[in-house]
Amino acid sequence: MTHDEIPAPEQVVFDLLDATATAVVAVDESAVVRYANPRATELFGYSREELIGNPIELLVPLDVAESHVAMRDDYQRSPTARPLDDRRDLRGRRKDGTEFGVEISLTPLTTTSGTWIISSVLDVSTRREAEARIHEQSRSYLALARLNEAVAVAVDESSLYRRACNIAVVHGGFSGAVVLERGPGRSVVVTTSAGVVASHLAVASANHLSLDDFVTQLLLSSQRDRGGDDAPLAALFAGKPLFENDVSSLGERSAARAAQFDIQAAAALPLRVRGEPVACLWLFSKRPHVFSEDVRALLFGLADNISLALERFRNRTELDALLAQRTELVRRLVDAQELERSHIAADVHDESLQSLAAVDLRLGMLERRLQDVAPEMVADVVRVHEIVTSVTSGLRDLLFELEPVAPNATLADLVDETAVHVFDGTGVHWELQSESAASERAQSLTIRTTAIRIIREALVNVVKHAGAASVVIRVTGEGQGVRVEVIDDGAGSDTVLMSPPGHRGIRNMRDRAEVAGGSFSIESTPSGTTVSFWLPRR
Amino acid sequence: MTIRIVVGDDDTTIRSTVEDLLSADRRFEVVGTAADGRELLALVNAEHPDLVLVDVRMPHGGAEVARALAGSASESHGRTRPKVVTLSADVSAEVLIEMLRAGAVSYLTKGYLGGSLADLLARVAGGEVILAAPTAQLVLQRLVGDAGDATTPGVTPPDPST
The missing domain is CATH 3.30.450.40 (GAF domain)
Incomplete structure (x- = not known):
């Protein structure tokens, strides 16, 4: 029997295989190709004549040909119908040596000339791609x-x-x-x-x-x-x-x-x-x-x-830069204002106040002399002296407002001093509630200066407009800054909010707070007024 | 026994006024006047006065003078150290505290003394401490508070916010 003969009883099977769209190759017990259908010759590029009679390894990539021999021997010892493991990256080899991905199913077929193995070969290269x-x-x-x-x-x-x-x-x-x-x-x-x-x-x-x-x-x-x-x-x-x-x-x-x-x-x-x-x-x-x-x-x-x-x-x-620029501008603005104020303060102090102090001393001296030589004139001199003293007080108030803020004083100290000055002789009872941490939070002189100027304005408003009996000044830490509240028990709103000086004062306070990057609010009821502002720590 | 006094102020009007006023008072002898702190110290070293009246804002004045005089106590060769009295238009608590810490024993505010300057100085010479300033009470509270902190270690002063 030659290799190109198909055993007669199986002829019908191979006739069928000739017509299938899948490539099919059959080998005998010695792995020699005995059959290849037209799709197989097309797929591998060999003619039917070139395939039949040659070992199946002709279609296997050269690098795995040797191991393929061993595997097919194994299989032939107990042949069963099964697909070969798809997970293995199976490849076929064409006549021109190129390789392509395949899936293979094996079926043993008992023929009159022994057990043949029928392999159907599916080209999966496109699918894998x-x-x-x-x-x-x-x-x-x-x-x-x-x-x-x-x-x-x-x-x-x-x-x-x-x-x-x-x-x-x-x-x-x-x-x-x-x-x-x-x-x-x-x-x-x-x-x-x-x-x-x-x-x-x-x-x-x-x-x-x-x-x-x-x-x-x-x-x-x-x-x-x-x-x-x-x-x-x-x-x-x-x-x-x-x-x-x-x-x-x-x-x-x-x-x-x-x-x-x-x-x-x-x-x-x-x-x-x-x-x-x-x-x-x-x-x-x-x-x-x-x-x-x-x-x-x-x-x-x-x-x-x-x-x-x-x-x-x-x-x-850019936003950060703008913010930094703004902070710097605020600092410069406050600095410039403070510098201007301190110039005026120095002038007031050096000239007007010194001269008035000298007048005060000389009037005192004059009063004593007049006691002895012309007691009837003392009352007139005392009246002049009173006027001088009240001018001094006015200038001193002005000076207090103008003088630079002590650079090393904490906010609480500054508030204390301001309250003492503003409420001196007014009969208003005041209390400072200050978290020391919050007071220290006002780190920069710019912020302390702004805060104390606003507080002073608020306290002056209390004295001038509110008719309050007591005031609480509260300094607390809030977020990245300081919250200050001035709470009085006075008549409240209308007089404070509506009178022109009160109104101007409020605008000043709001401007100062907002220029420093903070916020300001005023709330007034018949039982009192609360001024509240917040400033960032620097 | 007259009270020997030197007067330091850079304002000529004040200087001459104080000098006139004290010279007219038999309790005092003005042994010299100075327009700045260094001049004043030289005068003190030469004259050994009982009182030194010093302005806060004159050049090298105020605390600088008070500290220098406090430091020279040991060199006083048996003499009593002169008492430093501040005479200033400045009433801020900071300035008062700085002067007291530097060694001043009294503080008088310009503009409100009238005819009482001589009487007040005589009382200071007699050993009294006079703080004639609107912020005096605040200053005292702060100084006493600080001293309390220092003498009672381990005791934390109550948080003012609670």
Whole structure:
């Protein structure tokens, strides 16, 4: 019996197999091919004649041919109908030597010339490719999700770039990721890098390129070649994204350099702030054609998110700067006001008050002399003296308001002193309730000055308008600052709020609090008025 | 026995007024006047007065003078250390406390003394402490409070907010 003969009783089976769409090959007990259907010859590229009579290993990849012999011997000892394990990455070999993924089912067939094994062979290379693509895509989605998360939590540019590059390499399957930023002029700065390209180049030495050198070379050559490696430059300066799915199609030099780092595809994505490109995310892949429509869309989305985050950082930085500027302006404003006040105070003190003090002493002396020589004139001199004293008191009040706030006194001390001065001789009972921690919270002189000026205004209002019997001044800590309340039991609202001086006083207090970055409120009922303000600690 | 006094003030009107006033009083002998603290100290070293009347704001005046005189106590060669009396238009508690800590024994406020300056100075010379300022009570409370803290270790003063 020759190998090309099909045993007559089984002829009908093989006639059927001839017509099936699946490739089928049958071997005898010595694993020699005895039958191959038309689909099998088509799939493996052999003619029927070339297959029949040859060992089955003809269709098995060379690297596994030997182990295949052992496996098929095993099987033939106890042949059963079963599919071969799909988890094994089974491959077939075509006549031209190329290999492809297969799934195989084995069925023993008892024939008149012994037990044959019928293998049906399914070409799964397309399916596996599709699976790989799906896997790749879900990986991309996962990477994008992680990246978006990183973007959301990043606190500054450098940490965002670092995380983005890391995730692109670790989860996104890219072999390298680099962030380039625009430097002064048209220069380029490598801000962050990760992956093979980076680690390759991290071992920089005299003989090896550093990453900076690598990037510089690429950029230089792109300026020379006008094309190919333009991607990062175009992304960085013109804001044009670029996807290069097959670097071998680039210029020779570029292709050679890419091959050196096992780069098959690359993408450059512009990152923008307010529409202007400021940086570029540059991704490398070991595999060509990774930038499908879907992946591109994902990467565009990612670039947009990173850009938004960058914008957020810049806005916050500008806000911080504005805030600092404002604080500085407030300090300068308060300083300028205080300086002006202290100049006036010094003038009042040095000239008017000194002269009045001298007049006071001389009038006293005069009164004594008159007691002896002209007692009838004493009353007149005493009247003059009284006027002088009341002018002195007026000037002293003015001085008290104008004089600079003692730099080392705590807020509680300052309040004490102010209350003593304002309530002296008025009969108003007052009480200071101060948390020492809160008082110390008013750290800067600017804040203490603002606070004491407002408090003074409030206390003067109590004396002038409220007709109160008692006042509580409360200083407490609140948030990052100090809360001060002045609570009186006076007649309240209308007189305080409506009278022009009261009204002006309230506006002054509110202005002072708000300029210092704090807040102010006044609440008045028939049983009393509460002035409340809050100032930040510095 | 007359009270020997030196007067330190950079305001000429005040200086001459005080000098006139005390010279007219038989209880006093004005042994010199000075327009700044250094001049005043030189005068004290030369004349060994009983009282030193000092302004707070004159150059090198106020606390600087009081401290220098307190420090020179051991060199007084058996003489009584001169008593430092502040005469100032300044009434802030801070300034009062600073002067008392520096060694001043009395504080008189310009503008409200009238004919009583000589009488008050005589009483200070006699050993009284006079704080003639609207903030005197506050100053006393603070100084006594501080002293209380220092002499009763381990006892925390009650929190004023409770």
